[in-house]
Ligand SMILES: Nc1ncnc2c1ncn2[C@@H]1O[C@H](COP(=O)(O)OP(=O)(O)O)[C@@H](O)[C@H]1O
């Protein structure tokens with residue numbers, strides 16, 4: 001039987017079970033919305049981690065009594081490390097100038113204060129080579145910092161330790177939680193699809209029996225239900241994506257207006273069209289699996305023999 | 311075409327009591343034959359037909375139909391066997407939510423026929439059973455006789471090699487019965503094997519075909535030349 005017949009069969013079932021089908025779509029939409037929100041938020045946090053991680057530089061503050069030869073030797077030895085992309089030397093004077101520039105708008109008085117000494121030590125700004133995997137970024141950073149700290153001539157090392165580590169573990173926890181929640185919701189949605197299909201099937205026991213008697217194969221008989229599952233899931237996924245586009249747009253607006261999150265908001269965006277397409281494809285597969293789990297043992301060819309009909 | 315030997319079909323009753331709906335049935339029907347089966351209600355006609363059409367399996371014995379052994383037929387073969395036969399069920403078994411046209415088109419759709427062919431053939435069949443003006447109506451809107459004709463059209467539409475009909479004229483008036491019998495005759499003339507269960511002894515007598523009689527699950531063969539006599543003997547009230 002052709003697609004044509006599936007379409008007929010499905011439009012019949014929607015007319016008969018409109019309440020059930022709509023309820024299923026609503027529940028699935030809600031479920032998928034949460035899953036998609038988790039997914040895109042996880043991707044965003046991940047991206048923020050990667051972008052910020054890249055921007056992070058390790059500052060190695062040098063001991064005051066290091067002479068020019070010592071500085072040059074130290075620079076060369078750090079540059080040789082395989083994980084280092086480049087090293088810039090910031091002299092005491094330059095550090096002070098930069099500081100003044102940055103502070104000018106906040107504390108103009110400071111600029112005119114001749115007493116204002118330059119308490120800044122000379123430093124190296126060390127740029128890291130790109131790490132392919134974002135989760136390896138922070139450990140790599142920490143390792144580098146630890147080793148440079150031990151080097152002679154280095155007074156102190158700083159790389160924004162606390163926030164990088166905190167943010168990284170925050171993302172890790174969120175990811176695990178999201179994975180767990182997403183998993184639970186997706187398994188639940190399988191049952192939602194399966195349940196809907198089960199009701200459709202039980203309303204059409206006789207039809208299935210008759211189709212079997214006339215020579216429809218099991219795949220023939222099961223296919224409309226699988227298509228039905230795909231339809232339910234893909235329609236719900238579309239609704240859920242639409243809902244998320246709206247919610248995400250609003251969320252990013254709110255973040256931009258808040259000082260604490262403004263910078264993060266720059267890196268935030270909703271799923272790309274490709275990712276959205278993948279979400280819909282996955283939902284289709286999911287709907288098919290949910291329906292298939294229900295109908296796989298639907299008919300053995302002997303449905304009529306099981307029913308008592310003398 | 312049909313070869314049954316020592317076939318039993320046993321239903322188990324409530325208290326484990328066994329009810330042999332068929333007992334030791336041995337039957338041969340050649341390809342192209344036209345056979346009537348008669349017998350009182352509860353004799354086992356429907357049960358026999360359910361085995362013939364592979365809607366159920368025998369409890370024991372060998373049942374071969376069109377080269378398939380119904381007792382051992384695999385789930386894979388089953389639908390392909392069923393597509394090659396045409397069955398008129400005693401209770402019609404029409405799909406309530408499909409129109410007459412869609413019901414009759416079903417066997418062709420399952421065979422994967424082209425749309426245009428389906429259209430042509432279904433309309434032709436509906437016309438031959440006098441339902442061409444009811445093609446867009448649903449079974450529940452139609453009389454018993456009309457539903458029966460729909461069921462007959464569905465059994466004929468894909469030109470099967472074997473037609474099995476369980477009381478196909480039970481709801482039809484005499485004129486329509488004759489019309490339907492002519493359809494079966496025409497299919498038979500084209501080589502289709504026909505096996506019909508009926509109560510209508512008048513029709514059987516007039517047709518002068520081979521008759522198989524069944525009673526309490528056991529069959530008795532009657533050749534055409536003797537059928538009239540024994541029919542009169544068995545059902546005196548039916549004689550004219
Ligand atoms: N599914 C079944 N379960 C139990 N008994 C059955 C079943 N089908 C038929 N029978 C019994 O088998 C016998 C034959 O029935 P059936 O073949 O329908 O007779 P007929 O079609 O000749 O009227 C009857 O006694 C009936 O009660």
Ligand SMILES: [Mg+2]
Nearest residue numbers: 310355356400
């Ligand atoms: Mg019967």
